Amino acid sequence: MKTDVISSKREIRILKAGRRKRASGVNLIEVMAVTAILTITVVGTSGYRYYSSLNAHWAQEQITAARLGQLLCGSWAGVEGDETYDPEEHLESDLEVDVLSPPDSLPPAFVLLGSYRITIEGVAYDCTLAWKDVTPELRAIWVSVKWDWREEDLSNPDKAFRKSFIIITYV
Amino acid sequence: MNKRLKSQETGSALTLMLFAVVLLTLTGMALLNLGFQTRISAIRTAQGIQASWAADAGLIKAVVEMNNKLTAKTWSDISMPAAIDEALFQSDQSFSYQVNKDGSGTYTVTSTGITGPAIKRVYATMGFKGLFDSAILVKDRISLMPNTLVAGYNSQDATDTDFDLKIGTTSTVANSIPIGPGTVIKGDVFVGVGGNPGTVIGAGGTITGQKLTLHEELDFPVIIPPASLTYIGTALSATGATITLDPTGSGTYTGISLSQSGGNQGVLEIQGGDVVLYITGDINMGNGCEVIVRPGSSLTLYVDGNISADNSVGFNNQAGNVRDFQLFATGTDTQEFSLKAKSSIFGTIYAPDVDITLYPSAEMRGAIVGENVTFKSGGTFYYDEALRDNVSIDDVGARFIIKRWREE
Numbered sequence: 261m262k263t264d265v266i267s268s269k270r271e272i273r274i275l276k277a278g279r280r281k282r283a284s285g286v287n288l289i290e291v292m293a294v295t296a297i298l299t300i301t302v303v304g305t306s307g308y309r310y311y312s313s314l315n316a317h318w319a320q321e322q323i324t325a326a327r328l329g330q331l332l333c334g335s336w337a338g339v340e341g342d343e344t345y346d347p348e349e350h351l352e353s354d355l356e357v358d359v360l361s362p363p364d365s366l367p368p369a370f371v372l373l374g375s376y377r378i379t380i381e382g383v384a385y386d387c388t389l390a391w392k393d394v395t396p397e398l399r400a401i402w403v404s405v406k407w408d409w410r411e412e413d414l415s416n417p418d419k420a421f422r423k424s425f426i427i428i429t430y431v
Numbered sequence: 432m433n434k435r436l437k438s439q440e441t442g443s444a445l446t447l448m449l450f451a452v453v454l455l456t457l458t459g460m461a462l463l464n465l466g467f468q469t470r471i472s473a474i475r476t477a478q479g480i481q482a483s484w485a486a487d488a489g490l491i492k493a494v495v496e497m498n499n500k501l502t503a504k505t506w507s508d509i510s511m512p513a514a515i516d517e518a519l520f521q522s523d524q525s526f527s528y529q530v531n532k533d534g535s536g537t538y539t540v541t542s543t544g545i546t547g548p549a550i551k552r553v554y555a556t557m558g559f560k561g562l563f564d565s566a567i568l569v570k571d572r573i574s575l576m577p578n579t580l581v582a583g584y585n586s587q588d589a590t591d592t593d594f595d596l597k598i599g600t601t602s603t604v605a606n607s608i609p610i611g612p613g614t615v616i617k618g619d620v621f622v623g624v625g626g627n628p629g630t631v632i633g634a635g636g637t638i639t640g641q642k643l644t645l646h647e648e649l650d651f652p653v654i655i656p657p658a659s660l661t662y663i664g665t666a667l668s669a670t671g672a673t674i675t676l677d678p679t680g681s682g683t684y685t686g687i688s689l690s691q692s693g694g695n696q697g698v699l700e701i702q703g704g705d706v707v708l709y710i711t712g713d714i715n716m717g718n719g720c721e722v723i724v725r726p727g728s729s730l731t732l733y734v735d736g737n738i739s740a741d742n743s744v745g746f747n748n749q750a751g752n753v754r755d756f757q758l759f760a761t762g763t764d765t766q767e768f769s770l771k772a773k774s775s776i777f778g779t780i781y782a783p784d785v786d787i788t789l790y791p792s793a794e795m796r797g798a799i800v801g802e803n804v805t806f807k808s809g810g811t812f813y814y815d816e817a818l819r820d821n822v823s824i825d826d827v828g829a830r831f832i833i834k835r836w837r838e839e
Contacts, residue, residue, distance in 0.1 A: 290445065290448075293448070294447075294448040294451075297448060297452055298448065298451060298452070298455075301451070301452045301455045301456060301459075302455060304455075304456070304459060305455045305456070305458060305459035305462075307459070308458075308459030308460065308462045308463040309459065309462050311463055311466060312462040312463050312465055312466030312467075313466065314466065315463075315466030315467055315469055315470040316465075316466050316469050316470075318470055318473070319466075319469040319470045319472065319473035320473070322470070322473040322474060322476075322477055323473045323476055323477070325477070326473075326476060326477035326480050327480075329480070330480050330484075333484060337487075339647075340647075367520060367521075395495070397495045397498070397499070398491070398492060398495050400488075400519070400520065402520070425477055425481075426481075426522060427480070427481055427484045427524075428484070428485075428488070428519040428520055428522050428524055429484040429485070429487050429488040429491070429519070430487075430488040430491040430492055430495075431491065
């Protein structure tokens, strides 16, 4: 019985020694594996975060363009699509407005009112305003806002492509 | 037991790692989804703005179509203007609209704008605008004799004592509204867009209201005689006699000529109902001659030519209701109207390109739109506010306007 106990203690020591040996080896592999996987995961998560912030940036530009179009359309419609409407005069107190030359392209049969570059938070929005008399009582006004939208690298203008937001309404 | 210990130690690291991986992956995906949703939200916002403008476009077009029908006198409550999925110049924006009339007789317009999945609706309650929002409106000059009184009344509401009256010009030329000594205008006086009331309005007299500058150009609708009138092709002529017209005599005539003979005056008598005359030429009224509108009748007169009057002649609207005598200038050449009355003039004159000279012996009640308006005899001009406040779809020149609107 005593022998059994000793034997059992020995076995435990042997087992402990063996376990330490085996456990530390496994842990190293595990730690390395965990480190690798965690690194990949963290890098992947950073990618998620990058694309998330990129999406937020695109969304901000899209909303800014839409609201700019809304502002121009509302301001012009407020004077019933007058041919003498001048965004520089109406909006320059709040926005940085420059005349754009040459003017942007127009839809068929529309008459150009003007083309302007409005810069907001470092992004240049090219705005074109045009009109067309559908009947003597009904005038269509067309407001286009275009800006450079970079798909991947925000700092690389070569990777930009044009996005546009257009509003048409009657006055 | 060995297996249990081994399993426990290896499993905890793996579990922790898996837990961390899952947590980070979920966090990343949540971030990605958040960004994606922000982008979707931005697109929806942009589409909502486009849909809103499309709904506005539908409303504007509906009002134009409604007014075109009114002008062409083809308005019918049975077939009111409507549009379904009308695209705005091949863009993503489209609109639909429909006009309804409720039990109280109020017209409403519902316009729906669509861009992609975004839908916006505009609901508008319509009212009417007549030709006479102002007591006297001219494109050029108003000449009031000294001691003239311009005041208001309301033929539809005897209890109304708070009158909102205005006279004005769309001109910005200095002294376009000279106000003589003793003249009193019980209301506002306005001048054209960009004009200086201080120079356009004379310094004499008294203005109880304000001197104002218009913020936008006023429009002067073109009035077209009804196409349904029977073409008679001759002049209405009375020499020392009376000719009587009832509604069956309505039609298109080449002129009106009233003259005295043998001590008898030439008289054109309107009775038996509503008479509409389109005069393609001139109206000449000799000494003492009259156009008499009997009570219970009305005369609507469209004139392409001039109106000239000798002494003691006039338009005699016996009932005194200003809507019973309406005069419209419809000529394309230069016209001049010279109107006299043996007593008072009751009626409305819409002649935005005509020089109008008035000689009321007593007073004039109604409203005037002209190029130049001259009161030769002073006296009193009373503007009937009901001409502005009680406009109906049957009034000549009435137009639909948006009274209230809301968007959803």
